[in-house]
Amino acid sequence: MKNDLGGLSDSTKFHEPVSVDNIDNNVLKKMLKSMIIIRKTEQQLALARKEKLIGGPVHLGAGQEAIAVGISESLQSSDRVFGAHRSHSHLLALNPNFYKLFAEVLGKETGFSKGMGGSMHLFDKSSGFYGSVPIVAGTVSLAVGAALAAKMQGTNDIGVAYIGDGAVEEGVVHESFNLAKVHNAPMFFVIENNLFASHMHISLRQPSDLISRFAIANEIPYKLIDGNDVCAIYKAAKEQIAEIRNGDGPRFIELVTYRHYGHVDWRDDVDVGVDRSLDDIENWKERDPILRLSKSMITKGCWSMEEEEVFKKEIDREIIIAWDKAMNDPYPPLSATLDHVYATNQKETS
C-alpha cells in the first residue's frame, strides 16, 4: 500500500496541542465540553456492555469525537445528517441528550428511536439527525437524495454523510459521489478515516491510504485534515459548508483518526485487530483530541484545570442519574413490533 497520508497516519506524530487561533472562546468551550460529554457517554456504554447490562453490540468511537463536534458546529437543525454503525458521536454532537441514547441502547421506549433501534439505528430529526444504520455505506445515497430534496425545496439546507474508510470499498459510495457531483447536490461527504474496517487495516484493503483520491476522481473539492484537531476541522468545515450552502455543489473532507476501542464493544481489540499493536493504541491516545484542545485553551487562558475538573464531575454525576433513569424506564409495548411496520399503524386483518 502507498502511504499517501504521510505523517497523518503515523501514531507518533501530531501529539502537540492544537492551534486555537481565530476561534471564539465560547466556541472553543462548547466544542471541548461536547467532546467530553461524548467521551464520557461512550465510556459509560463500554462499562455497561462489559457488565452485560446492554444486550446488543455497541460500536464505540472514543478518540474520534473531534470530527462530529467540529463539523456540527456549522450545521443547522434543518440540515440532513446521516450516520452509520459508529454514530453515537454524530448524534450527540447535534443533541447531547445522553439520557435518550442510554435509553435507546437499553431498548427502552424513551430512547431516541422509541427503543426500536438500539445503538445501531438512531434517529433525532428535530436536531437534523435523519438516521444511522449499520449497513456499511447504506445511508450515503440517502443523504445525497435528502440533499437533492433540499435543493428542490428551495432551502439552503445540506446533506451530510459520515463515511468510514471501509465504506468507500462499497460501490454505492462511488455512485453517490458521481450522482452528487453531476446533479450539483448540496452535499457534504465527511470521511472518517480511522485506518480500520472491523479488524482489517487499510493496507490490507486498499492500494493507498488516502481516501481523498476518490474526491479527485469525481472532481469534488476536498480537504485532508488531522481528524483529532477539532479546531482545524471546525475551520475547514465552516468554509466548506458555506460553499455548499452557497450552491457550489458537493464538498468532501477527509479526517484521519483512530478509535480507542476495538470494532465492537469495550475491548481494545488487540487480539483480533490485524496490524493493531498496543504501542500504536497508546501513541494514538497521545493524539487525543480532548487533551490537545484543553491544553491549548489553558495556555490561551480561556480555560483552567479546575474548570475542567468541575465540569467532568458534573457530567459524571449527570451520567449516573441518566443511566439509572434509563435502566428503570419501560420497554416498548409488545404491540410495537407490528405497529411500526408501516407509517399508518394499520392493523392487517388477514
Add this chain to the structure above:
Amino acid sequence: MHKHNYGTAILAGFEYLLENYPEVFVIGQGLWSPWYVGNSMTDLDKKFGVERIIDTPVSESACTGAAVGASLAGMKPIVVHPRMDFMIYAMDSVVNQAAKWSHMLGGQAHPGVTIRSIINRGGEQGAQHSQALHAWFAHVPGLRVVMPSTVADARDLLIASVLCPDPVMYIDDRWLYEQEDELPPVNEINLLDQRPHITQTGTDITIVSSGHTSLLARDAAALLIGKNISAEVIDIRVLNPFHADEIVTSVKKTRNILVADSGTLSAGFSGEIIAKVAERLPVDCLKNKPMRIALPDAPAPTSRLLEKDYYLSVEDLVKAAEKVLNK
C-alpha cells in the same frame, strides 16, 4: 370519459401527480428518452422540466437510495427501473433501508418512496430482461407491493402508491400496455383500502392471479364459459400486505381453486396464496386438489421456440382449470 390504454393510463397517473403535488419528482434511467418504457412516460420531461424528471447516471443503487433519502426529507419521489432485473443492484436501498426505517426508528421516519419496476418479458431478451420478482418483495415486511392488471388500476394505483406514506413497489408489465378502457377523471383512492377485485363472478372454480396473469385469467374465463365452466376471477392487485378474505369467501362458494402467477413456481407467490387460503378453509371444503400454475423453475430462455413454451398462455390457464375440475 377518456379512452386510454394501460401505458397512457400510467402516463395520466404521472401527469396527475406532477400537476397536483409539487413534492412529486421522478428519477431513473432513460427518462429524457423514455422509449424504454413504452408510451407510459412520453414528454414528461418537456412538460414538467428536467429538474423534476431526472435522468441519471447508470447507477440503480445510488438513484434508488437518493429517492429514499428524498422521501425522508418530505418529497414524494418515484424511482423508475425500466427492467426489474436492473433494479437488483438497488436491493439494499429497497429492502434494508426503505422497508425498515419506519420500524427500526420507532415509527418516526417514513420513506414514502414509490419504486416503479417494469416486467418486460419476451422478445428473445432472455433471463436478465424478463424477471417477475414480485414474490421477493412481497416477502419484505414494510414494503407495500402493487401489481395493477387493468387500465384503471394502472393509473389509480400509481397515484395511490405515491400518496401513501409507506414505501411502495409498483410493478407493471409491458405485456399489459395494449389493453384499452375508458377512464373517468381521477378520484384519489387510499392504497390501504384496496383489496382483491373479483373481475368476473362464477360458481365452478376460483382463479386467482395478479398483473399480466390476471389478463390471461380474464381471457381464460371467457373461453371456459364456452366449455360450460363458470370461473370466478380474482385479481389480487396488492400483494403486500396480502388480504385473502375475498379469495376465501370465493373458494368457499366454488370449492375449487387455481392460482396462476407470472413468476417462477417454487417459493413463489402462488404458494403463499394457496397456503393463506387453505389454512382458513373448512377441512372438507375443496372438491378437488388445489393447483398452481406458474413459470418453470428456470431462467427465461432466449431462443424463440423455447421462449414461447416458457411463458403462460390463455390456453395453459384453460387447460389447468379443466384439470382441476377433472374435465
